[in-house]
Amino acid sequence: MQLEIEDLTKKFQDTAAVSHVSYTMEKGVYGLLGVNGAGKTTLMRMLCTLLKPSNGRILLDGEDIFEMGAAYRKVLGYLPQDFGFYPDLTVKDYLMYIASIKGVHRAAARKRVKELLGQVGLSKAADKKMKKLSGGMKRRVGIAQAMLNHPAILILDEPTSGLDPNERIRFRNLISEFSQDRLVLLSTHIVSDIESIANEILLMKDGEFLHTGTPEEILEGMPERVWRLTVPVHEASKYDKNYKVANRKNVPGGIMLRILSKERPHPEAEEEIPTLEDVFLSYFGEKAGEEDAIL
Amino acid sequence: MLYYELKKIWVKPGTKIVLLILAATLVFACYFAIHGVYYVNENGENEYGIEAIHKLKAAKKEWAGLLTEEVIADVIAENNRLNDTEMGRSEAVHDSNIVFGWKQGFYDIRWMLVRSFCKFRESDYYVPDSLAPEDARFFYGNRLLRLQEWLEEDAQQNLFTGAEQDFLIQRYQAWEAQAPLYYDYADGWNQLFEWAAMVIMLTMLTLNFVVAGIFSGEFGYKADSVFYASCHGRGKAIAAKLEAGLLFVTLVYFAMMLLYSGIVLAVFGTDGAGLPIQMSNVGWKSFYLITNWQEYLLILFCGYIGTLFILSLTMLVSARTKSSVIAVTIPFILLFLPSFIGGSSLEMIDKILGILPDRLLDVNQTLSRFSFYQIGGEVMGSLHVLPVLYGSLALLLIPMIYQVYRRLSAG
Known part of the structure; x- marks a missing residue:
């Protein structure tokens, strides 16, 4: 068929x-x-x-x-x-x-x-x-x-x-x-x-x-890579402005961000395995955050 | 499929309300028909109910038989004799009631005397009181004579063509040729006919609220996508909707009419079934040569055809507009339109009004109307045209509804 x-x-x-x-x-x-x-x-x-x-x-x-x-x-x-x-x-x-x-x-x-x-x-x-x-x-x-x-x-x-x-x-x-x-x-x-x-x-x-x-x-075709980075609370907004942030999680000592970027956003950022949610955010950008898009 | 379409109609709360309204209509119509007849006892008091109906029936039955000149002369003589009694001369209401009670056995014949001896469009209840027994010989002939006098008046000259006038006269002559006619008690039929139009119209109007939702309901419930994406969604499933609508209308209509007529005739009896419809106050002028039971069949089937046509139109509008609100207005427009454009002396308007479907719902009135149509040189009354016309239109509407609904896009 x-x-x-x-x-x-x-x-x-x-x-x-x-x-x-x-x-x-x-x-x-x-x-x-x-x-x-x-x-x-x-x-x-x-x-x-x-x-x-x-x-x-x-x-x-x-x-x-x-x-x-x-x-x-x-x-x-x-x-x-x-x-x-x-x-x-x-x-x-x-x-x-x-x-x-x-x-x-x-x-x-x-x-x-x-x-x-x-x-x-x-x-x-x-x-x-x-x-x-x-x-x-x-x-x-x-x-x-x-x-x-x-x-x-x-x-x-x-x-x-x-x-x-x-x-x-x-x-x-x-x-x-x-x-x-x-x-x-x-x-x-x-x-x-x-x-x-x-x-x-x-x-x-x-x-x-x-x-x-x-x-x-x-x-594999995702144009960006996925990074994990923990930053102090006051620096988090800077990453929000400059990168697509797939996730934010409060951890001791700051906020752990999941960042989509072609380049390593910070020397301490560690590369993560991408998921479909990352792909979704990568392709659909900020709109993906509307309603209950990524669950 | 048909079973579930019928179930979809049946389970709606609106359908239950409609059936309650119809049950109430039936109760009221039977009540009005039964309580529309009363017997005046020897004290001049009105009695109502089944016993009163039986007493009146017994009184009228005494006059049943061939209505010959001698019998008519006897009626006139008896009427005059009762008028000459002390109570007959009295002006007291109570005395008049007692005298009325004495006369009620020949009440129907007395009304026919009113129709026969008054001018065509006049009605004087007291005319029989001025007649002599010798006048009886004019009883049957007067019917045609009064018609001819009326037709010769200027106002009527423009209303009917020569062919139509000839048709009318021939029909009146044909009736007269049957004289002397048989008279019998026929209150059952007369009462049945009087309230039949109300039963038919209310049945049609209330059923309208049910059928208006059959096609638009899919869109109203947003169930149209699943419906049209199904295997039979653009075929058998639409046919099932149509069948369900027509079956529901047919079952409810005939249940209402048969219950109504069954109850009324059970109370009054079926006596007078074979009487010509002219042997009554209402039917005297009708040019249709039919009997009471034939009028009953005409009411039953014309009412059905009219209901079927109007409700098919409702279904078509419902299917086309996807709106039950718009569809539900159709019968109201068809029923009340004649009231708005009626009263005109224009021949064309009269012709149009004569073939509107509301005439099928009130056959008892339509039988007394002089609406003529010439088809292929043949003159015929509206009741010769209407059932064929609207029966054919209803049959045409059914495939139209199917095609319209088939081609719709889901919402």
């Missing part, structure tokens, strides 16, 4: 949300990383046939997905960023309804719903109305609905927003298990979501792919 994006562009009036993007995905987990407004959601909505591209094509095994229509959507699972549901339906009825519009037969749907409710830890909430669920529980229902039809292509837009740390771990394990022989594309601005499970990472900024590759390739 091969999902090919060819010179894809989406313009809203004069603004290009996605601009001339090309990439080919096969089986595995793809992490789409970028700050808010980078074009991740627009790209995903095109991949789900919800938005028509202004230019370019998306091909599944050589066939245009918009021409494939229902045949493409039959192998697709999608969790939107802004996941909506029917508040008065129970969790079970909601999932059964979604299974029906996904073309899953009733008996198979019953079995699958039960199985997925167990996997997302919602078996006891099966008969609860959707509107009575907490934010994290709703998100878990959203993940379950995306996986109802055993999709060959699973697209998850910010799947972990609203999930607590335990739920995130459960989610990561679920995706790892599910992604065998499937293509999973998940977007996030939370680096830890994909750090351990993504086979490939797509860094997206201003509607374009800035850098793509395996986590190792991404780390």
Whole structure:
């Protein structure tokens, strides 16, 4: 299976949300990383046939997905960023309804719903109305609905927003298990979501792919190196101004800084092994610090 | 899929409210229909309820039979005899009530005398009191005569074409040719018809709040992305929405109408089912040659077609605009538009008003209206045109809703 994006562009009036993007995905987990407004959601909505591209094509095994229509959507699972549901339906009825519009037969749907409710830890909430669920529980229902039809292509837009740390771990394990022989594309601005499970990472900024590759390739391609340096409190602000500081930690005798810099910022600075969080900061700069970008 | 679409409608709190309103409508309509009839006892007091209905029925049944000139002469003679009694001459209200009680058995026939002997657009309740038994021979002929007098007036000359006038006269002649007609107690049908329009309109208006959300709801709940990204999201799932909407409307409409008519007819009885609709105060002038049970079927099915058309339009607007607020206004506009543009003497306006869908919801009134349309040289009444017109439009709207919703972009 091969999902090919060819010179894809989406313009809203004069603004290009996605601009001339090309990439080919096969089986595995793809992490789409970028700050808010980078074009991740627009790209995903095109991949789900919800938005028509202004230019370019998306091909599944050589066939245009918009021409494939229902045949493409039959192998697709999608969790939107802004996941909506029917508040008065129970969790079970909601999932059964979604299974029906996904073309899953009733008996198979019953079995699958039960199985997925167990996997997302919602078996006891099966008969609860959707509107009575907490934010994290709703998100878990959203993940379950995306996986109802055993999709060959699973697209998850910010799947972990609203999930607590335990739920995130459960989610990561679920995706790892599910992604065998499937293509999973998940977007996030939370680096830890994909750090351990993504086979490939797509860094997206201003509607374009800035850098793509395996986590190792991404780390190797990072234009800066990472340094650890402990400085007196009154000197810390000088480093904040002159360098990208990935982390600050109060330690006896001052503040320990994690600095991104091509050059050694101080003779006493010690080089560290970079992480994806460092990469994120390196590429997206100060914007990466907005909202809960690096967690 | 259809099961869960129906469930989505059913579980909404708004649907429960709608069903409560409909239950209240049913109770009120039955109450009004049953309490709209009263029996005046020998003391001149009004009695209401099922027992009173049975007493009145027994009194009217005494006059059931062929309404020949002799019977009409008997009615006029009896009316005059009662007027000449001491109580009949009295001006005291109590005495008048007692006399009314004596006359209530032939009350329906007395009303037909009012219609027959008054000018076409006039109504004088006391006209029968001035008749002599010999006048009975004019009873059937007067209907056409009054119509012709009215048509000859200047105001009507511009209102109807020659072909339309001929059509009307032919219809009146055809009715007269059946004379003498049979008379029977038919309060059940008359009461049923009187409140049927209210039941149909309130059913349609309340169901409107349910169907307005079927298509726009996906967007309102932000569930559209998952819906359209699903395998059947641009196909069978839309058809299931349509089926659910139409099925819900159909089930609730017929449940309301059959319960309403069942209750009213159970209380009053189905007597008079085969009477021509002209054998009543309201239907006397109608040019439609149908019986009471045929009018019932017409009310039932025209009401359904009208409801289906208007609510399909609501669904189309809901699908197109993604807004239930805008969609919910459609039936109100269609129902109240005639009130705003009505009252005009312009022929064109009258023609347009005559084919608005609200006429399908109030067949009892529409049957008495002189709205004509000429199609292929044939003159026909609005009730010959409306069911076919709006039935076809409703059938056209259904694939339109499907196509419109299919082509929408997710929000």
